Amino acid sequence: MKNHIAPAIRLTLVLLVILSIVYPLVVAGVARFAPGEGKGETVTANGKIVGYALVGQKFTEDRYFNGRPSAVDYNASGSAGSNKGPSNPDYLKTVQARIDTFLVHNPSVRKEDIPAELVTASGSGLDPDLSPVAAKIQVARVAKIRGISTERLTQLVDEHTKGPLMGLFGPSTVNVLALNVALDQLK
Template structure:
């Protein structure tokens, strides 16, 4: 028994040292070679500072809508709704988001609405939408801003971020960057 107890204590000490020291230092070191040295990407526009890696609320019809947030876009309390697809309250929220989207985009069929426009991400703070989610909003924005659809299609293509190394993750568009670029078109 003494041997097992000693082994358990040694394993605890080694694990504690590894995860509180070595692992932390390795992650910090990797962050130092990343863009912005592991800090958030800050964008300054119109005299204001925005964090590009945290979801921002865009629900004005002249902008591309952002992904819904389960935490009201509050970065202090990141988290999902934790409600499953069989939860009636959750289904009601998604239905309300679909109905709202259709009111503002009447030319779009319900089946064309991408899921990322009506469901929140696991963190509730996803700053990105899919290219399809941006494309489905072109008609509304073109009509309001009186911009040719082709110009908006090109803007979406220019703002689309490809998967890491062409393999990891889906194509995505940062909504804040997209909407700032949209404002610069006018």
């Protein structure tokens, strides 16, 4: 038994140094090469930071493209989903209320054409992206309110669409914050 105590203590100390000092320093060093240098990728408008590219934000005005709903009201310190299944009556009421609200603000859209991501919250509650289809279904509303042609807004959505990673992994996405910042900068 005494033969095992000394090696166990040495191993514990070595792992303590590796996992609490060396590993965090390596991760912090690698993060310096990431966009935002490990501090998060910010989105700026007129020289001011308006948000973070990887955190969804709430857009409620009809003159903006709406992002995905959030179960945590876009609170980045409390990232979470609703944890309610698709057969939960409360969840179904919430989704139906979101559908009804979307249809009121987008009267030219049929209920069956609404992408699910516009009425269901993401698992994190902070999803910053939409599919190009979910962004384009909102073009008519934004174009009407802002007096911009639907063709120009569709082009703007296309300009802000990022394809799959390396052309293979994941879906095409549109960052809603970046799209709305570009929308405000249109003349």
